[in-house]
Amino acid sequence: MPTPPALAPGRPLLVHGTVGEWAARAARRPGHPDDAERLEAFRDDRMRRRFRASRLLLRTTLGALCDRDPDRVRLARTALGRPYAPGLPELDFSLSHTGSLLAVAVLRGGRVGVDAEHEGRPMSVLEHRMCTPHERAGLDARGLRGAARDAELLRLWTLKEAYTKALGTGLRHPPRTFGLDAADPAGRPVPRDAAGTPLTGRLTTATHVLGGVLVSVVAVRPSREPVEFEPGSSR
Missing domain, CATH: 3.90.470 (Ribosomal Protein L22; Chain A)
Known part of the structure; x- marks a missing residue:
């Protein structure tokens, strides 16, 4: 993906892609250990495919913003299920998908939803x-x-x-x-x-x-x- 622009504090960045595009990229990479438990919980291959695609798009976006390899971007969830990136407390992000579209919003300084x-x-x-x-x-x-x-x-x-x-x-x-x-x-x-x-x-x-x-x-x-x-x- 193109390198995202510099993320100014308080200005949200929206990045989007398709499930097909990012699932194909994910298929060429080993699964991330942070995702193993959730992948096991999916009984539908289509949901697994979309999950891996969305996580790779998210990790690639966050990695590009902080000059870090996507595989080194850790992801976790709060007790209420909201995703966050341990080690990147300055970045807040949100994901959404419908049909083949994947959308990621990122904000430096504040909270964001998409x-x-x-x-x-x-x-x-x-x-x-x-x-x-x-x-x-x-x-x-x-x-x-x-x-x-x-x-x-x-x-x-x-x-x-x-x-x-x-x-x-x-x-x-x-x-x-x-x-x-x-x-x-x-x-x-x-x-x-x-x-x-x-x-x-x-x-x-x-x-x-x-x-x-x-x-x-x-x-x-x-x-x-x-x-x-x-x-x-x-x-």
Whole structure:
């Protein structure tokens, strides 16, 4: 893969690839000992193949950022299942996959999450389960209906999924219980660092379309200022 650009503090990097491409590369390398236990747990060869592909993409990305051979990048999981890299405490990262797409987001200084979903997914049946009253009122005020409403709901869904990945809590915070907009009365849970200290700072979001897949990245950057909402690009 091309060498990633220098990772400035607080600016998330998104790297993506395909399962086929990275599974082929993984097949030419010995398995990493850190992955052995999880590989044994998979009963489906397709899941093993995707797992090895995603781990190689992640290790290659982290290795390129810290000038380290991918085989020397250790990976582990917290008690809540969130992956981290022992020996690289300055880098936070998140993974997502859907279909053949693999996505990795990396952040230096802060917490980051990424989520990917195919475009065109009907979302109206999930609206009451994923939106706060403030968010639903905003959709109504914009006059969004039908496919346009589904598209905005899917964008919001991926952003909320990415945010819970940054939190490291997963579905312990149901999406309807928090908003990303600072003006939302529902508020939102705040990530904590490895020491358990609340990580307040700027919230940055970005949404990309990659081959028919919506990929959203959410980064929380440390700051002495109050938490702010900083919408990112959508392209």
